[in-house]
Amino acid sequence: xxxxxxxxxxxGRLDKFYWLAKEQGFRSRAAFKxxxxxxxxxxxxxxxxxxxxxxxxxxxxxxxxxxxxxxxLIVGVDLVPIKPIPRCVTFAEDINSFRCRDxxxxxxxxxxxxxxxxxxxxxxxxxWVQDAYQQAELVLASLRLAVEFLAxxxxxxxxxxxxxxxxxxxxxxxxxxxxVEATKPPSSRNVSAEIxxxxxxYKAPKRVDPRFLDPKHVFKDLDPAALRDVDAVAAAQDGxxxxxxxxxxxxxxxxxxxxxxxxxxxxxxxxxxxYDDGVHILYSALPARKWVEGPHAIDxxxxxxxxxxxxxxxxxxxxxxxxxxxxxxxxxxxxxxGKGDFRNLLRWRIAMREHLGLEAPVKKPGESTVEVxxxxxxxPVDSDQEIGEELERLNEERNKALRKERRKRNEARARKVLxxxxxxxxxxxxxxxxxxxxxxxxxxxVFDLTHRRxxxxxxxxxxxxxxxxxxDKSENELERLxxxxxxxxxxxxxxxxxxxxxxxxxRAREARKAxxxxxxxxxxxxxxxxxxxxxxxxxxxxxxxxVTRRKMKEETYNTDDEESDLEDLEHRKAVLAxxxxxxxxxxxxxxxxxxxxQDSDDEEIETGNLVTTLEKGTDRQxxxxxxxxxxxxxxxxxxxxxxxxxxxxxxxxxxxEEEGSPQEGDDSSEEEEDDEGGxxxxxxxxxxxxxxxxxxxADEDMDDFEGEWRYGxxxxxxxxxxxxxxxxxxxxxxxxxxxxxxxxxKTKSDLIDxxxxxxxxxxxxxxxxxxxxxxxxxxxxxxxxxxxxxxxxLRARQRALDARxxxxxxxxxxxxxxxxxxxxxxxxxxxxxxxxxxxVSEREKAKDIEKVLSKANKPTxxxxxxxxxxxxxxxxxxxxxxxxxxxxxxxxRRQKKEMRAQKRRDKKAGKKTVSSTSQKKRVPNGYGGR
Ligand SMILES: C[S@@+](CC[C@H](N)C(=O)[O-])C[C@H]1O[C@@H](n2cnc3c(N)ncnc32)[C@H](O)[C@@H]1O
Numbered sequence: 022x023x024x025x026x027x028x029x030x031x032x033g034r035l036d037k038f039y040w041l042a043k044e045q046g047f048r049s050r051a052a053f054k055x056x057x058x059x060x061x062x063x064x065x066x067x068x069x070x071x072x073x074x075x076x077x078x079x080x081x082x083x084x085x086x087x088x089x090x091x092x093x094l095i096v097g098v099d100l101v102p103i104k105p106i107p108r109c110v111t112f113a114e115d116i117n118s119f120r121c122r123d124x125x126x127x128x129x130x131x132x133x134x135x136x137x138x139x140x141x142x143x144x145x146x147x148x149w150v151q152d153a154y155q156q157a158e159l160v161l162a163s164l165r166l167a168v169e170f171l172a173x174x175x176x177x178x179x180x181x182x183x184x185x186x187x188x189x190x191x192x193x194x195x196x197x198x199x200x201v202e203a204t205k206p207p208s209s210r211n212v213s214a215e216i217x218x219x220x221x222x223y224k225a226p227k228r229v230d231p232r233f234l235d236p237k238h239v240f241k242d243l244d245p246a247a248l249r250d251v252d253a254v255a256a257a258q259d260g261x262x263x264x265x266x267x268x269x270x271x272x273x274x275x276x277x278x279x280x281x282x283x284x285x286x287x288x289x290x291x292x293x294x295x296y297d298d299g300v301h302i303l304y305s306a307l308p309a310r311k312w313v314e315g316p317h318a319i320d321x322x323x324x325x326x327x328x329x330x331x332x333x334x335x336x337x338x339x340x341x342x343x344x345x346x347x348x349x350x351x352x353x354x355x356x357x358x359g360k361g362d363f364r365n366l367l368r369w370r371i372a373m374r375e376h377l378g379l380e381a382p383v384k385k386p387g388e389s390t391v392e393v394x395x396x397x398x399x400x401p402v403d404s405d406q407e408i409g410e411e412l413e414r415l416n417e418e419r420n421k422a423l424r425k426e427r428r429k430r431n432e433a434r435a436r437k438v439l440x441x442x443x444x445x446x447x448x449x450x451x452x453x454x455x456x457x458x459x460x461x462x463x464x465x466x467v468f469d470l471t472h473r474r475x476x477x478x479x480x481x482x483x484x485x486x487x488x489x490x491x492x493d494k495s496e497n498e499l500e501r502l503x504x505x506x507x508x509x510x511x512x513x514x515x516x517x518x519x520x521x522x523x524x525x526x527x528r529a530r531e532a533r534k535a536x537x538x539x540x541x542x543x544x545x546x547x548x549x550x551x552x553x554x555x556x557x558x559x560x561x562x563x564x565x566x567x568v569t570r571r572k573m574k575e576e577t578y579n580t581d582d583e584e585s586d587l588e589d590l591e592h593r594k595a596v597l598a599x600x601x602x603x604x605x606x607x608x609x610x611x612x613x614x615x616x617x618x619q620d621s622d623d624e625e626i627e628t629g630n631l632v633t634t635l636e637k638g639t640d641r642q643x644x645x646x647x648x649x650x651x652x653x654x655x656x657x658x659x660x661x662x663x664x665x666x667x668x669x670x671x672x673x674x675x676x677x678e679e680e681g682s683p684q685e686g687d688d689s690s691e692e693e694e695d696d697e698g699g700x701x702x703x704x705x706x707x708x709x710x711x712x713x714x715x716x717x718x719a720d721e722d723m724d725d726f727e728g729e730w731r732y733g734x735x736x737x738x739x740x741x742x743x744x745x746x747x748x749x750x751x752x753x754x755x756x757x758x759x760x761x762x763x764x765x766x767k768t769k770s771d772l773i774d775x776x777x778x779x780x781x782x783x784x785x786x787x788x789x790x791x792x793x794x795x796x797x798x799x800x801x802x803x804x805x806x807x808x809x810x811x812x813x814x815l816r817a818r819q820r821a822l823d824a825r826x827x828x829x830x831x832x833x834x835x836x837x838x839x840x841x842x843x844x845x846x847x848x849x850x851x852x853x854x855x856x857x858x859x860x861v862s863e864r865e866k867a868k869d870i871e872k873v874l875s876k877a878n879k880p881t882x883x884x885x886x887x888x889x890x891x892x893x894x895x896x897x898x899x900x901x902x903x904x905x906x907x908x909x910x911x912x913x914r915r916q917k918k919e920m921r922a923q924k925r926r927d928k929k930a931g932k933k934t935v936s937s938t939s940q941k942k943r944v945p946n947g948y949g950g951r
Contacts, residue, residue, distance in 0.1 A: 037777035038208045042080070048104075050208065051140060052080030054217065055178075057206035062219050064176045065089050068135035072125060072170055073097040074116050074163045075141030082109045085138070096128045116141065117162045125170060133172035139163035139179040153184035153214075158236045160190055165234045168197065173225035182214045186240045193233050194220045309352065310334040313373045322363055328352035343372045361411060427499055434503060438510040438791045506790060513792040749818075756811035778803050840881075848877030886910050890917050 038050040047053070059065045065088035073081050076097035085095050086108045095109040098121055103111040110128055114121035141163060143155035160179050167177040177198065181187055194201045199222025209215055232238040307325040310332065315321060321328075330339040330352070338344060348369050351362045358366075374380040521527045750756045761767040780803050789797075826834075852870040855861075861869075887909040889895055889902045895911070902909065912920075 036210075037773075040777075041773065047080050047083055048078040049080035052084050053208035054140070054206045055081045055084040055138070057208055058178060058204070058217055058219060059084070059088055061204065061206075062176075062178075062202075062221070064136050064178065064219070064221065068093065068176075070094045070129065070132050070134045070136075070172075071096070072129075072134045072137045072166070074137065074139040074166060075099050075159070076111065076138075077101045077103045079103045079106050079109070079111070081138055081140055082106050082111070085109070094129070094132060096125065098125070116159070116166060122166065122169065125166065129170060134167075134170045134175060135172055136176045136178065137163065137167040137171055139167075139177070141180065153182045154186065154240070156180075156182045157184065157186040157190060157240060161193075161234055161236050161239060164193070164197075167223075168229055168234065171223045171225070173223060175223040177220040177223065179218050179220075180215050181218050183216055184214070187216075189239050191218065193239055194218060196233060197226070197229070198223055308332060308335050309338050309373075313338065313370050313377065314379065318367060318370055319363075322355055322366065326356055327354060328366075338373055338376075341373065341376060343369055343376075423499070427503070430503055431506065434507050434510075435789065435791065435794075438507070438514070439794075510791045513790070750815075753807040753811050753815055754805040756815050757805070757807045760808065760811055760814070775803075775805070844877045844881075848873050884908055888912055888917060888920070890914050 036050075038053045042048075042050045042052055055065075065071070065085060068089055070093060071085050071089060073085060073095065076082050077099035079097065082095060082097045082103070083106060086106060089095065091108075093108075097103055097106070097109055097111040098114050098116060099111075100113065100115055102113045105111070112124055112128075114124060139160065141156075141159045143152065143159055160181055163179055164177065167175075171177060177194075181190055181203075191201060191203070198220035201218060201220045203216050203218045205216050209217070304327075305325045306327045306329045307321055309328050309330050312318070312321045312328055330336055330349075339349070348366065351358055351366050371380065750759055758767065758772060762769075762772070780801060851873045855866055855869045855873065858866070885907060887905050887907065889905055889909050889911050891898065891911050891913050895902050898911070902911070
């Protein structure tokens with residue numbers, strides 16, 4: 022797919038910068054153009070006052086506000102109102118109007134602007150030349166304002182289209198600014214003819230010649246050839262005193278403009294030269310005789326609006342038999358003719374020339390009519406070849422249309438298959454009942470009623486309809502291929518189901534799910550008990566199965582309500598039916614289908630996937646309502662607001678609409694994305710890349726906060742940072758990139774560039790089967806190279822993590838450290854006190870301090886607990902036993918023996934002696950230290 026084609030589609034427009042703008046909260050992708058221009062020229066950082074002309078939706082304003090110092094004045098103006106942007110003043114006005122100038126004066130007061138920005142694009146989409154001219158005029162209007170409001174030395178940044186006026190504009194810029202540089206930032210699409218001109222060092226002349234700012238003068242009277250001549254420009258400037266008007270070079274003789282070659286209009290389009298010089302008249306007529314006799318046949322057709330038959334000489338031609346009504350009509354308005362018409366006119370001209378004796382008829386072998394090659398125009402007109410070409414073109418167009426339609430159908434089918442995989446759809450939707458048969462190798466779609474009708478109809482058709490029959494055939498063939506594709510997809514889904522079902526884990530999961538459903542829908546069993554023939558069975562099935570069964574009994578089970586959970590069950594059944602069916606021989610399948618046609622409704626339900634529904638729209642709606650009524654019949658729903666079936670449906674639609682609905686002016690829907698700043702369609706070459714970025718609902722909410730500034734949201738950065746801090750760089754790829762960033766092997770923009778690759782924008786839906794997409798999803802990924810060092814770093818980090826002590830140990834260590842610090846602090850205070858005592862000699866003081874400090878450094882001794890056996894005088898003792906100091910524990914004899922034995926055993930086993938404190942807990946008889 023060529024780039025140009027890509028660009029035409031909405032998807033082609035949503036490129037890297039569109040997504041970046043969305044991600045970074047810019048209102049349009051155009052914001053990146055200013056970011057990139059500023060990166061190159063650095064005009065925003067030092068500016069205190071900025072005027073943004075044609076600023077809607079406000080991407081440039083956001084950038085200006087981000088890069089300019091906090092207290093700067095930023096004023097934005099556009100034809101359409103701009104949603105408020107923090108730190109920016111905006112108003113809606115035409116930049117050509119005096120009101121705009123007055124309002125700018127009002128906002129700026131006595132300030133002068135350091136920078137004037139202009140990214141304006143007129144409401145384009147007409148002819149290229151007109152669009153280009155309007156753009157050039159808009160540039161001049163912005164220059165007019167820049168000249169009025171810019172401070173000396175200020176900058177003017179403007180968008181210009183590469184048209185014939187481009188050089189003229191550049192010449193004017195050069196007169197007013199010290200430095201003028203044209204550049205195309207990377208974010209500006211290559212297909213767009215726009216280019217940005219950055220003019221710096223404004224000369225601020227005391228008086229500017231009004232002709233500089235007058236489009237009539239700048240674009241019409243300036244000779245581009247002279248402007249390109251540097252010497253001429255220099256000479257023009259040399260002659261000027263500062264502040265006075267430079268002499269504008271006079272326009273030289275205009276050469277004859279290239280006429281539009283009516284037989285090759287597409288070539289003309291590619292020539293972006295803007296206006297032909299000297300073309301001021303909109304309408305011109307050419308007398309028929311003059312055209313026939315003249316040398317420039319093709320040019321005559323391109324340059325004129327009409328061929329007239331006013332004079333007697335012309336009337337002679339008008340009376341000629343070859344001057345048919347068709348020819349007359351063609352001559353009446355040349356501007357509406359196509360290639361074929363022009364060819365007819367040229368043939369008529371040759372005939373007239375022969376009639377007038379200006380050309381001798383030239384006989385070609387095997388041809389009765391004579392075609393004269395027109396020497397003057399150097400345009401040989403070979404009718405056979407041309408007609409052949411024309412036919413070829415028409416065929417090509419038709420094939421293209423067919424291909425497009427087919428692609429659309431395939432896309433729709435792919436979406437349905439996807440929905441089916443997500444259990445959002447029924448296999449009926451993709452015609453699975455038909456494709457199963459097709460998969461068996463059958464050439465006929467036996468169960469396709471429409472096909473049968475078509476084939477029987479074709480039997481009756483007459484010979485005269487053979488062409489339409491052929492068309493039908495090719496259509497049928499396409500449909501058959503589509504169905505075959507659909508069948509393959511369905512078979513793939515069935516295969517996946519089978520594989521999954523073989524997996525024990527999957528079965529367990531499904532069982533759990535089924536149980537949940539039953540629990541959830543048990544409520545349905547209650548009404549079902551009312552006199553149903555197969556009550557017991559239904560009870561044992563639970564709510565879900567029950568409601569399904571009831572539905573099946575009521576009518577054909579063929580809903581396409583995508584939201585319905587009921588379809589899950591149907592889908593499973595259909596998939597299983599498909600997988601079983603695919604194993605049946607072809608004839609058996611046909612027999613089965615015939616039998617089904619005769620079967621009762623109930624049986625149809627069981628195998629109903631093979632029958633095309635004949636329901637009308639209203640019946641279907643009524644049935645769906647009944648289904649919904651049964652569903653919401655469940656007492657579980659009682660008292661739940663908004664679960665009225667109809668209302669629920671409506672709500673859903675509304676939600677969908679809201680999501681898809683365009684928001685306000687600057688916030689766009691898909692349609693708006695194709696517009697330039699919401700100003701209607703624009704010619705692709707004129708595209709100025711203002712892809713307005715739609716905003717999330719969350720973003721809108723954020724805006725509701727007063728003074729909330731979404732761009733560069735600190736909180737978001739903080740959240741991201743914390744996430745990385747918490748999770749760390751866990752993959753070798755991330756580690757590699759991080760290292761490359763640190764080592765300056767890669768820059769931030771390199772990383773952003775790497776993030777956008779073919780993997781982001783590959784068309785993955787068109788014409789591709791589901792199994793392929795799934796496989797692609799797994800394997801079609803960007804392969805980011807990793808380095809040895811990154812792997813080593815990750816491993817080292819993992820080892821360090823593994824070696825980390827457990828939490829309790831870490832806590833104990835921290836406690837120990839804390840206590841040591843406390844001891845030291847205490848000792849320090851003591852030492853200070855000692856130092857302050859006056860009646861002690863220095864030597865003694867030093868000795869005491871040393872003692873205190875050494876004591877503090879010693880680990881504290883564990884307090885000794887003396888164990889005292891309660892016998893003899895100590896038996897039944899109340900109070901402290903005699904001769905025992907410090908803490909003591911009174912135990913009986915047996916306990917003391919047990920403790921000793923335990924110590925011995927522990928020593929033998931090499932265990933640490935059980936501390937007296939922990940031992941204390943084990944005292945069985947409740948004795949404890951006092
Ligand atoms: C390409 S958009 C500007 C995008 C803007 N720089 C941004 O970053 O969001 C062009 C804008 O020019 C505006 N425009 C065109 N003609 C205008 C005029 N005569 N006066 C004011 N604005 C004009 C359009 O309304 C449109 O919003």
